[in-house]
Amino acid sequence: ETVFVSGASGFIALHTVKVLIEEGYKVVGSVRSTEKGENIKKLLKSDDFSYEIVPDIGKPGAFDEALQKHTEVTAFLHIASPFHFKITDPIKDLVEPAVEGTKNALKAIHKYGANVKRVVVTSSYAAIMDIEKVSSPEVVSTEETWNPITLEDASKDPIRGYLASKTFAEKAAWDFVKAEKPNFALSTVNPVYVFGPQAFAEEVKSELNTSSEIINAITKLKENDEIPSSSGFFIDVRDVAKAHLKAFSSEETIGQRLLMSDRFFVAQDILDIYHKNFPKEAAKSPKGTPGSGEKASEGAAKIDNSKTRKLLGFEFISLEKSVVDSISQIINAQNNK
Ligand code: NDP
Incomplete structure (x- = not known):
């Protein structure tokens, strides 16, 4: 079986490609340049991976050639989408590529992907949450909830632009x-x-x-720096990769939205895990108010993803393990420089 993965060089996509190869699938990835494609080949060391160049998913017909060439593809995972806030125009830089990219992928599959039976679009909690209600503890989102954001809201700032890009896509x-x-x-x-x-x-x-940088930024803090205001819900990338496999290979997930969330966090929770597990490296980092994260979560809107948990049937990796694994990789990279 051959699976097409768009945006194969990205954080979530590369994990997904890695698991697909481990599970015996052949993978065709789309990347923006030869350099990125060759880099993935080098990392994976597998002949089961090949790539096609799609420089901009937002251009009409972006995926046509790739799919005309790969009629063997039976599943398509559309993971590519802009996820960063270094932009000038939220509509042109985020909403348009996300929406057009998704439409271009689906049109190409419909036209040329005669053997494609399953399509998975990597959406986001961004398409579910309501930014005006993140501090309303009585609000509970589920797999059925939709972000009520409008195109007008989207043009206000990069965050709203991103939320809208995922909702509309x-x-x-x-x-x-x-x-x-x-x-x-x-x-x-x-x-x-x-x-x-x-x-x-x-x-x-x-x-x-963008998401990994939240942890990276905490390891970069100096003693007198303020604790970042970052907060939200967390899930580990290895669970997200597994969910993509389940999403296209099980009958039960047809037509479903898999809401991937383990728990709420604030930056203080990450900082506490850093000090506890890496006392030497964290010695010069601020302490904040250790243990205050739990209280902060009480004021936040909630998620009920029991439907997704039941469909997937596996336990999610904990915040502590996820943060420890992320930080040890960052520390190792610094030591190997
Ligand atoms: P990355 O930035 O690591 O990956 C995004 C990928 O999309 C990259 O390969 C990027 O290519 C590609 N891409 C972006 N814009 C274009 C474009 N116009 N044309 C072609 N390729 C493009 O982020 P993640 O791995 O975190 O995100 C992957 C998906 O998961 C996205 O759809 C994102 O919205 C979604 N998501 C991520 C979450 C997170 O916390 N990480 C949470 C919820 C959803 P390049 O790097 O070469 O520009």
Whole structure:
């Protein structure tokens, strides 16, 4: 079986590709450059991985050639989407590539992917949460909840731009399936903040992908720095990768949104784990108010993903393990420089 993975060089995608290869699948990845494709080949050391260049998922027909060439593909995981806030125009830089990228993938599959039976779109908790209600503890989101954000909200700032990009991209995917009645079934994976080590130690750079940088930034703090205000829900990247496999290989996940969340966190929780497990490296970091994270979670909106947990049937990796594995990889990379 051959699985197509868009944005194969990304944090979540590379983990997913790694697990697919371990499980015996052949993988065709899309990347933006030859350099990125060759790098993945070098890391995976497997002939079961090949790549196609798709420089911009947002350009019309972006995936046409890749799929015309690979008629053997039976499942398509659309993971590529811009996830960073270094942008000038939220609509042009985030919403358009996310939405057009998703439509381009689905159109190409519908047209050329005669053997594609399953499609998974990597959506996000961003498509579920309501940014105006994150501090309303009585609000509970589930797999059925939709972010009410509008295009007008999206243009206000990069955060809202990103939330809208994921909301509208996922909506476009479900709308496509409804309107076109294609040959394939759709499922989505909707993760909260994804932490955990990079799939390969070589991928640890001084600045990491947006979600991993939350942990990286905490290891960079100096004694008198303020504790970052970052907070949200957490899931480990290895669980997100496993969910992508389940999403396309099980009958039960057809038409489902898998809401991937383990628990709520604040930066203080990450800092506490850092001090506890890496006392030497953390010696010069601020302490904050150890143990105060639990209280902070009481004021936050909630997630009930019992449906997803039941569908997946595996235990999620804990915040402590995820943070410890991430930080040890960062420390090793620094020591090996
Ligand atoms: P990364 O930034 O590591 O990966 C994003 C990937 O998408 C990269 O390979 C990037 O390529 C590619 N990409 C972005 N824009 C384009 C474009 N216009 N054309 C072609 N390729 C593009 O982030 P993650 O691995 O974290 O994110 C992967 C997916 O998971 C995204 O859909 C994201 O929205 C979603 N997600 C992530 C969460 C997280 O906390 N990490 C939480 C919830 C959802 P390149 O690097 O070459 O630019």
